[in-house]
Amino acid sequence: MxxxxxxxxxxxxxxxxxxxxxxxxxxxxxxxxxxxxxxxxxxxxxxxxxxxxxxxxxxxxxxxxxxxxxxxxxxxxxxxxxxxxxxxxxxxxxxxxxxxxxxxxxxxxxxxxxxxxxxxxxxxxxxxxxxxxxxxxxxxxxxxxxxxxxxxxxxxxxxxxxxxxxxxxxxxxxxxxxxxxxxxxxxxxxxxxxxxxxxxxxxxxxxxxxxxxxxxxxxxxxxxxxxxxxxxxxxxxxxxxxxxxxxxxxxxxxxRNEQYLGFGPGAVSYRNGVRWKCLSNPRRYVQAVRDGLSLVEEEEQLACEQSLGETLMLMLRTRDGVDVRTVQERYGVNLLQRYANQLNRLRRLRLLEVTPDRWRITRKGLPIANTICAEFLA
Ligand code: SF4
The missing domain is CATH 3.20.20.70 (Aldolase class I)
Incomplete structure (x- = not known):
């Protein structure tokens, strides 16, 4: 394995x-x-x-x-x-x-x-x-x-x-x-x-x-x-x-929305589709560690749809953009079909470059990148 x-x-x-x-x-x-x-x-x-x-x-x-x-x-x-x-x-x-x-x-x-x-x-x-x-x-x-x-x-x-x-x-x-x-x-x-x-x-x-x-x-x-x-x-x-x-x-x-573990007050972890946050207050964190209690302050099981939206949003922040094949393999969806509306609109406005392999925010789109990324959140 x-x-x-x-x-x-x-x-x-x-x-x-x-x-x-x-x-x-x-x-x-x-x-x-x-x-x-x-x-x-x-x-x-x-x-x-x-x-x-x-x-x-x-x-x-x-x-x-x-x-x-x-x-x-x-x-x-x-x-x-x-x-x-x-x-x-x-x-x-x-x-x-x-x-x-x-x-x-x-x-x-x-x-x-x-x-x-x-x-x-x-x-x-x-x-x-x-x-x-x-x-x-x-x-x-x-x-x-x-x-x-x-x-x-x-x-x-x-x-x-x-x-x-x-x-x-x-x-x-x-x-x-x-x-x-x-x-x-x-x-x-x-x-x-x-x-x-x-x-x-x-x-x-x-x-x-x-x-x-x-x-x-x-x-x-x-x-x-x-x-x-x-x-x-x-x-x-x-x-x-x-x-x-x-x-x-x-x-x-x-x-890339990959896995990480966070340690320390308020640190966030993301693993196996679950995101959780440690107790934020250092005093409560210390006490919980000493008492062997749960350190989790918030926990969220991410639905596949939500995780996919977040992955696209995060990848679009990078200049390499979305690697279409990798994301499709990870989530088992046809991205071009699933997001046809957003892709057509953003491409028409020349805010997004779209090829079968990759989506990238254009130079014109960069100043409003956050708005563009948000389009892909479920
Ligand atoms: S208080 Fe200042 S130095 Fe400390 S984390 Fe905040 S911004 Fe950074």
Whole structure:
């Protein structure tokens, strides 16, 4: 029997401080709860169903995984290796925020086996960094990047955000040019979205957040595509760009709607057609692990139709698009017949390229990719 390929996500739900726009499951807590949570994650991994599983990618996200002591984080990676059969060529990523790491911390993480780093820079404009509530300056971001390189990280992603309050196209161009000058292997560039239950949302409702208009937002996005492709990066997903050979293998698992297990408060898993989420609150998570109780906060059995719709939606996000034959084999449906209406309409509008083997969003369709993807949800 072929081994089952299942990726692993570890959620470290702590940050030095919460950013003004953040709606992730993260807490600006310190002290014992941080250690207790990381120990509970190790225990959670030790009892996971690992039978017949091979792990091609591991991703430590958050939160800020470089906020706790590296030794605690490394213990989690060791627990994964003891419990699971991790591929020898596995991609093992960790997110880091400037201001929480120096060269020696990076070196310890690199030596422990992390081989890809995702650095949350967001902007190279100090005024904007401050407005976002980030704990670092632009200078510190550059220092962190250089420290990571010096510590041996040869595969680095930089996270950037555009369409920030009061941001002009010129300011975004400056940030992007500075970032390109550093020559990371990968970029993730997202437009800011103002999420409910964040300080930015309150400011937005009060009319205190001056966001760029739609036209500027679009020009920033199109500039991003132009500048990064010119600099040698493949635009392989709506918001992601990589030098050849450096696409993020872990995120590709999500975009193909393949299987993954999540460990840590609020982490989501998807396996055998079931999606579930762990208890979000770290205190409740720790207690449940200690008491041997269920860690599931939400669970959903996905109907075949729903899973198919999600797979198409996720694959359309990528520039490779939908691999028609693979999806047909996986779900046993004739895709061209099943989605004839959507395909004809989107093709007529020149928003989607459709061949018998592949569907891809066109350049014209990219700025409204989310709307196009939603057409395929059941
Ligand atoms: S560093 Fe990231 S996870 Fe932490 S508060 Fe800021 S945006 Fe949220």
């Amino acid at each position: 072929n081994p089952e390929r299942v990726s692993i996500y570890v959620h470290i739900p702590f940050c030095a401080r919460r950013c003004e726009y953040c709606d992730f499951n993260t807490y600006a807590w310190r002290g014992n709860i941080v250690r207790d949570t990381l120990e509970a994650i190790c225990e959670h991994i030790r009892v996971a169903d690992a039978e017949g599983v091979v792990v091609p990618t591991i991703f430590f996200g958050g939160g800020t995984p470089t906020f706790p002591e590296p030794e605690l984080v490394i213990r989690i990676l060791d627990a994964i290796r003891s419990r699971f059969n991790v591929s020898t060529d596995a991609e093992i990523s960790i997110e880091a925020n400037p201001g929480t790491v120096d060269r020696s911390r990076f070196a310890v993480l690199r030596q422990a086996g992390f081989n890809r780093l995702s650095l949350g820079v967001q902007s190279f404009d100090d005024r904007l960094l401050q407005a976002l509530g980030r704990i670092h300056s632009s200078r510190e971001a550059i220092c962190s990047y250089e420290a990571a390189r010096a510590a041996g990280f040869e595969n680095i992603n930089i996270d950037l955000m555009f369409a920030l309050p009061d941001q002009t196209l010129r300011q975004w161009q400056h940030t992007l040019r500075t970032a390109i000058g550093l020559q990371p292997e990968h970029f993730s560039c997202y437009a800011l979205t103002v999420e409910p239950r964040t300080p930015f949302y309150t400011m937005y409702r009060r009319g205190q957040l001056n966001l760029p208009d739609e036209d500027t937002d679009l020009r920033m996005y199109l500039y991003t595509i132009r500048a990064l492709t010119r600099a040698g990066y493949e635009h392989y997903e709506i918001s992601n760009f990589a030098k050849p050979g450096y696409r993020c293998r872990h995120n590709i698992v999500y975009w």
